[in-house]
Amino acid sequence: MSKISKTYIIGAGISGLTAACYAKHKKQEIEIFEATGQAGGRCRSYYDKALNFEIDNGNHLILSANINFINFCKLIKSEKTLIYYDSKFNFYDLKTDNRWSIKIPKSRFPWWIFQKENRIPNTTILNYFSILNFLFCSKNNYVNDLILGSGRLYKFFWEPLTLGILNTNCKEASAYLLYNVLKKSFLKGGNYCGIIQPNHNWNETLINPALNFLKKKRIEINYNNILKKIETENDLIKKLIFNKKEISINKNDRVIMSLSLNGFNKIFPKYSLPNEFNTIVNIHFKVPEKISLNKKEPILGLINSKTHWIFIKKNYISITISDANELEGLSSEDLATLVWNEIKRALDLKKIQIPKYKVLREKKATYKQSPGNINLIKNINKLPKNLFLAGDWTVSNFPSTIESSILSGKNSINK
Numbered sequence: 001m002s003k004i005s006k007t008y009i010i011g012a013g014i015s016g017l018t019a020a021c022y023a024k025h026k027k028q029e030i031e032i033f034e035a036t037g038q039a040g041g042r043c044r045s046y047y048d049k050a051l052n053f054e055i056d057n058g059n060h061l062i063l064s065a066n067i068n069f070i071n072f073c074k075l076i077k078s079e080k081t082l083i084y085y086d087s088k089f090n091f092y093d094l095k096t097d098n099r100w101s102i103k104i105p106k107s108r109f110p111w112w113i114f115q116k117e118n119r120i121p122n123t124t125i126l127n128y129f130s131i132l133n134f135l136f137c138s139k140n141n142y143v144n145d146l147i148l149g150s151g152r153l154y155k156f157f158w159e160p161l162t163l164g165i166l167n168t169n170c171k172e173a174s175a176y177l178l179y180n181v182l183k184k185s186f187l188k189g190g191n192y193c194g195i196i197q198p199n200h201n202w203n204e205t206l207i208n209p210a211l212n213f214l215k216k217k218r219i220e221i222n223y224n225n226i227l228k229k230i231e232t233e234n235d236l237i238k239k240l241i242f243n244k245k246e247i248s249i250n251k252n253d254r255v256i257m258s259l260s261l262n263g264f265n266k267i268f269p270k271y272s273l274p275n276e277f278n279t280i281v282n283i284h285f286k287v288p289e290k291i292s293l294n295k296k297e298p299i300l301g302l303i304n305s306k307t308h309w310i311f312i313k314k315n316y317i318s319i320t321i322s323d324a325n326e327l328e329g330l331s332s333e334d335l336a337t338l339v340w341n342e343i344k345r346a347l348d349l350k351k352i353q354i355p356k357y358k359v360l361r362e363k364k365a366t367y368k369q370s371p372g373n374i375n376l377i378k379n380i381n382k383l384p385k386n387l388f389l390a391g392d393w394t395v396s397n398f399p400s401t402i403e404s405s406i407l408s409g410k411n412s413i414n415k
Contacts, residue, residue: 004028004254007413008240008247011258012221013041014402015390017210018072018409019256024217025075026413032214033225033242035263039211042365043402045203048284048358051316055284056202057360059311059320061164061299064194065185066403068410078209081200083298087193090297091120091156092346095304102157104190120156127153131187134179140371141175160301163308163322166369166399167278174371177399197298200314206402227259230267230384237384249386256412258390261367271380274373279328280365281321283339284313286356291349293317300346306335307342317343324361332359366400367393388412 007023009016012034023030038044045054062069064084073079087104100121105111112118113128130153133146147158147170159170165181166173185192198205211221224244231239237255240247249255257264265273287293293312300310306327311318319339321327327335340354367373377396380389390412392400398407 003252005250005252006030007254007256008249009033009256009258010227010240011035011041011263011391012039012223013258013391014043014206014405015392015394015409015412016041016256016258017207017214018406019258019390019412020219020409021072021075021210021213022410022413024214024219028413030219031247032219032221033227033240034221034223035226037223039221040203040207041260042362043202043405044207045201051284051286051356051358053286053315054201054203055316055358056282056318058280058282058362058365059309059318060202060402061309062196062402063185063192064196065188065192066196068406069196069403072406072410073205073209076206076209076213078205081198081205081209083197083199085195085197085296085298087190087195088297089195089301090299091160091301091303093156093303094342094345097345104186104193106190108187108189120153123152123156127151130158131182134175134182137175137179139174139176139374142371143170143173143175143178146175156303160303160308164301165401167280167322167366168369169323172368172370174369174374176371177369177374177397180397181399195299197311227263227267230255232384235384236386253386255384255387256390256409257387258409258412260364260391261393262364264389264391268383272376273380274367274376276368276370276373277364278322278366278368279324280362281324281327281335282360282362283319283336284358284360285317285319285336285340285343285354287316288352288355291352293347302342302346305342305346307339307346310343310346317347319343328361328363335359369399388415 006029009020009032012032020030020032045056048055089102092099098121130147143162162170162173226243229241230237237249298312307319308322309320336357344350374396390408392404394408395404398404
């Protein structure tokens with residue numbers, strides 16, 4: 001393409017905001033459209049009346065390997081809102097009451113597996129050799145193909161890791177995607193496995209700083225503008241038709257679609273795209289003031305439980321359950337009660353009755369990240385020449401995460 005005259009960005013989620021900020025950083029002319037009344041998509045914070053404070057609409061585990069996330073925070077000057085923790089992952093087994101930690105050393109060689117006190121309880125050195133299978137994995141392998149789907153390491157390491165990263169169970173999850181994450185993090189040592197969390201919430205760390213960055217560049221978002229259809233001519237987008245207005249696209253203009261998978265499919269129904277999705281459940285519990293929580297260890301993984309991860313926030317406890325489609329028929333009250341009973345044991349809050357809570361079910365949080373579905377994403381081609389895609393689901397080599405969202409937004413500007 002010739003030099004870009006103007007870039008039209010459709011969608012103000014993380015990938016859209018990233019594209020906008022990097023475009024303005026390069027002094028490009030842009031205009032942004034968002035279908036809803038707020039920016040941030042699935043990574044934002046809002047005031048909840050029942051709890052009487054701001055909550056995140058989802059929990060996200062960021063690692064120090066997520067360099068695109070870190071660089072974006074530097075661009076929008078929000079790096080001071082981040083808290084950095086050690087490369088230490090804490091777990092609790094509800095079945096046995098055992099607690100343990102996995103501390104990833106800075107060395108690239110995993111010396112910790114040779115130290116009994118640092119290994120997962122009742123595992124041997126030989127159990128950890130299963131990771132070598134990933135060196136030879138193909139794009140068609142499931143995680144289960146490589147770890148054999150049994151044993152203590154499966155239950156206590158591979159299963160929580162796979163669910164946490166891919167939001168897909170080991171039997172259906174892509175080994176190729178998981179290995180790509182391992183290569184960037186755990187297999188490079190502790191310097192790449194440090195835990196990063198926002199000091200307050202995701203609005204403070206990502207959304208508000210990005211909006212402020214754009215505001216200083218005199219960019220305002222066109223909210224409540226739903227893209228209904230596009231018109232093309234000679235393999236180029238010529239018109240964007242929204243519910244409120246129509247935009248003519250000139251020859252040297254560029255369009256970046258930062259839409260959800262379903263949103264993209266509505267505009268381009270001709271593509272065969274993944275139609276299997278996995279739910280993520282987040283529950284936020286308001287913490288009574290008398291409770292003192294250990295904020296030095298912000299995340300706790302649970303084994304033999306419905307709850308997968310506990311996040312310790314400033315004034316509330318938040319949990320995440322990945323690949324949670326099976327919980328659809330369970331009422332919010334029953335689910336919150338079940339989860340609170342697990343939290344009480346894990347955090348030694350046995351005398352505390354269930355506090356006020358908020359149950360959030362993201363029914364299409366990610367597509368099922370299986371080898372077959374990844375191939376469908378890779379087969380998206382023959383798009384209009386002036387159209388570029390952004391969004392966590394568009395990065396076919398990595399899972400659908402904040403890191404992928406930011407990477408896709410940045411890449412859409414660089415193409």
